[in-house]
Amino acid sequence: MKGFKRQKDQGASQHAESHKEQAELEKKDALPADDELSGKSKTVSRRELLKLAGVGGLGLLLGGGGVGAVLSAGQRLESMMTEADTLDMVPFYGKHQAGIVTPAQDFICFAAFDLTTSDKAQVRSLFKAWTEASATMTSGTLIGTDNENLNLPPSDTGEAAGLSPSRTTITFGVGPSFFDGRYGLAGLKPAGFRELPRFQGDALDEQWCGGDIGVQVCANDLQVAFHALRNLARIARGTAVLRWTQEGFQRTAQADPAGSTPRNLLGFKDGTGNPDTSKADEMKRLVWTQASDGPAWMGNGSYMAVRRVRMRIEVWDRSTLGDQEDTFGRHRSSGAPLGKAKEFDKLDLAATSPEGKSVTPPTSHVALAHGDGSMNILRRSYSYSSGLDKQTGQLDAGLLFISYQRDLFKQFVHIQEKLARNDKLNEYIVHKGSAVFACFPGVSQGGYIGDTLF
Amino acid sequence: MKLRYAVPAGVLVSSILFAGCGQTGTATQQPAAATKDAGAATQTTTPAASAPNFDQAVAAYRTYATQQCDTFVKKTEEFTNAVKAGDLDKAKALYAPARMYYERIEPIAEALGDLDPNIDARDGDVDAADWRGFHRIEKTLWEENSTKGLDEFADRLLSDAKLLRAKVETVNIDASLMVTGAVELLNEVSTSKVTGEEERYSHTDLYDFAANVEGAQKIYDILKTDLNQKDAALEKQIGERFAALQQELAPFKEGEGYVSYTKLKPEEIKKLSQNLDALAEPLSQMGKLLGV
Numbered sequence: 244m245k246g247f248k249r250q251k252d253q254g255a256s257q258h259a260e261s262h263k264e265q266a267e268l269e270k271k272d273a274l275p276a277d278d279e280l281s282g283k284s285k286t287v288s289r290r291e292l293l294k295l296a297g298v299g300g301l302g303l304l305l306g307g308g309g310v311g312a313v314l315s316a317g318q319r320l321e322s323m324m325t326e327a328d329t330l331d332m333v334p335f336y337g338k339h340q341a342g343i344v345t346p347a348q349d350f351i352c353f354a355a356f357d358l359t360t361s362d363k364a365q366v367r368s369l370f371k372a373w374t375e376a377s378a379t380m381t382s383g384t385l386i387g388t389d390n391e392n393l394n395l396p397p398s399d400t401g402e403a404a405g406l407s408p409s410r411t412t413i414t415f416g417v418g419p420s421f422f423d424g425r426y427g428l429a430g431l432k433p434a435g436f437r438e439l440p441r442f443q444g445d446a447l448d449e450q451w452c453g454g455d456i457g458v459q460v461c462a463n464d465l466q467v468a469f470h471a472l473r474n475l476a477r478i479a480r481g482t483a484v485l486r487w488t489q490e491g492f493q494r495t496a497q498a499d500p501a502g503s504t505p506r507n508l509l510g511f512k513d514g515t516g517n518p519d520t521s522k523a524d525e526m527k528r529l530v531w532t533q534a535s536d537g538p539a540w541m542g543n544g545s546y547m548a549v550r551r552v553r554m555r556i557e558v559w560d561r562s563t564l565g566d567q568e569d570t571f572g573r574h575r576s577s578g579a580p581l582g583k584a585k586e587f588d589k590l591d592l593a594a595t596s597p598e599g600k601s602v603t604p605p606t607s608h609v610a611l612a613h614g615d616g617s618m619n620i621l622r623r624s625y626s627y628s629s630g631l632d633k634q635t636g637q638l639d640a641g642l643l644f645i646s647y648q649r650d651l652f653k654q655f656v657h658i659q660e661k662l663a664r665n666d667k668l669n670e671y672i673v674h675k676g677s678a679v680f681a682c683f684p685g686v687s688q689g690g691y692i693g694d695t696l697f
Numbered sequence: 698m699k700l701r702y703a704v705p706a707g708v709l710v711s712s713i714l715f716a717g718c719g720q721t722g723t724a725t726q727q728p729a730a731a732t733k734d735a736g737a738a739t740q741t742t743t744p745a746a747s748a749p750n751f752d753q754a755v756a757a758y759r760t761y762a763t764q765q766c767d768t769f770v771k772k773t774e775e776f777t778n779a780v781k782a783g784d785l786d787k788a789k790a791l792y793a794p795a796r797m798y799y800e801r802i803e804p805i806a807e808a809l810g811d812l813d814p815n816i817d818a819r820d821g822d823v824d825a826a827d828w829r830g831f832h833r834i835e836k837t838l839w840e841e842n843s844t845k846g847l848d849e850f851a852d853r854l855l856s857d858a859k860l861l862r863a864k865v866e867t868v869n870i871d872a873s874l875m876v877t878g879a880v881e882l883l884n885e886v887s888t889s890k891v892t893g894e895e896e897r898y899s900h901t902d903l904y905d906f907a908a909n910v911e912g913a914q915k916i917y918d919i920l921k922t923d924l925n926q927k928d929a930a931l932e933k934q935i936g937e938r939f940a941a942l943q944q945e946l947a948p949f950k951e952g953e954g955y956v957s958y959t960k961l962k963p964e965e966i967k968k969l970s971q972n973l974d975a976l977a978e979p980l981s982q983m984g985k986l987l988g989v
Contacts, residue, residue: 392984394873394984394985396982480974480975480978481934481938
């Protein structure tokens, strides 16, 4: 017994009827504007047409109105949107994958996949299909050709139809397990590429760890981001399965038009010390793996570290401001280093108080993370909130920490080992998940993700 | 929809009760509603242009459905006899196997309005006063370890089964029903069998699981040649994924039947579910057959 079967049938027949009605109405009402529409359709994209249809449909719903008026409104909307879409689009193809140095969008949908096939050719087909779908989705277009066929499930799941590209980026990488015996690729595994060592205090939970493939989807709209991930998972069915997912958020542009440094859920600005992504040589030094680093297929790629860091929200909320600021080594309201006034004032770890105590506690987060300043990583973290910890009733919230670096061990592991041992912040956080992915170089038109590896 | 079906089904039930066997009477009487519905659906879903001919496939499927129905009535009768005779162990043993004949052809039953809820509703699917059928009996057999008070439910189940058998002769089957029915069978598994909700008292979910998959596979087998001509890669992929799912299910076979759902580890359930999704996705593309 399928509980809602009959309701579903009813829905379907109503749908069919309304389709018919609408088609008839459109036939009747749209005739005078036909030429205009068909002339237009040669130059507009699927998505724009869909928008037009959406506008037309609305007009019909509202009682038919003048179709001419509806259409011209549609065209106005369309030309405005086209311009906006361009601004709102991050190209999928390029020398590097988008989503790494791209300014962080408002939302993330992250997923780790496990491959279920043992056939390398199927993995390649999946990557090709994902490439095509990703290029399509990041441009704000519906996937596939079967979106108007009543006999088939639509090839695009549709929840992003009519929405702008929302600066969607989709970034792919493969985990160390990708290079086990299954696909004959063991010899191409980057030297030393492996899961992260167990850091002091780690309380990793298998359900948030690892994965053959990591996919980071970021967008300025959560629905658009979810849509992209969902369609990738759908395309993968039979070849790869989801292993774990995590959604995350930051403040949006509406909430902070100035685009200042985002705050984490502990209330502190997070990312003040990030390297400047507009400096190409800095990115080359810190983020982009060079062909000479080996292996050749990783040239212009990057290594991603992902940590699911649960925050002990309840405990933090009853700690004093003084303790909180000592923990981070920054002032909460301004984000300035302790003893300084402005967020970007220079961190002075040597500064002492008149009593001879360090102004910035040496075990504070900023002091340890900064170290001697020689080693940095590109952080791209998002806050997450995943309801309650069923056992304790406490919030399961924290940080989906993501960083990109040219060398995982020289950069991320080096910094994290110091933090894991001494960071005052460890009293308030616990690392529950961990994964690393080797992110391919960018894809050129006609190529596909991972083509340098295959 | 519920209202529309409520009347004819009620009429049919009473006619069959009064007329005793009544098979011919119902057979000529009922299809009107179903035909009307299916007709409307066909008009809007299939472009009139070059619709391929599925008469043979439809005939083959009707034969299969009728055979399943025949055995379903027979097995249901054995089951309800055991219930009425107060033979608890025998009733429990016959319960799940009898249901498999129904589960294989569920899209047919679902196309027949109230028959599906009457035969197969779970607690909460319908108003408590209307709840009858297999799961109502299942509850008493396993929860109370008893056959007491089940006589009337047993009689009604058998008459519902016979009604289904009568209706299957003339129910409107078309290629579209087959194509969507195959996916619906797997969706059934996906929503209630793989979660252990369907057989919440007897935990015989894997029988239903296997039967739903077999029913879907039968449809695929019938349409295979046509599908291969239309999209060989798709046909091959579906075939491979049926095989993969069967392989995943095989370790849970026990004698003629299947192990209790409670014996499955979470990891095994997850894997079954993922294999099912892997199959259902390409299977849902069988609509390409319908001349698109």
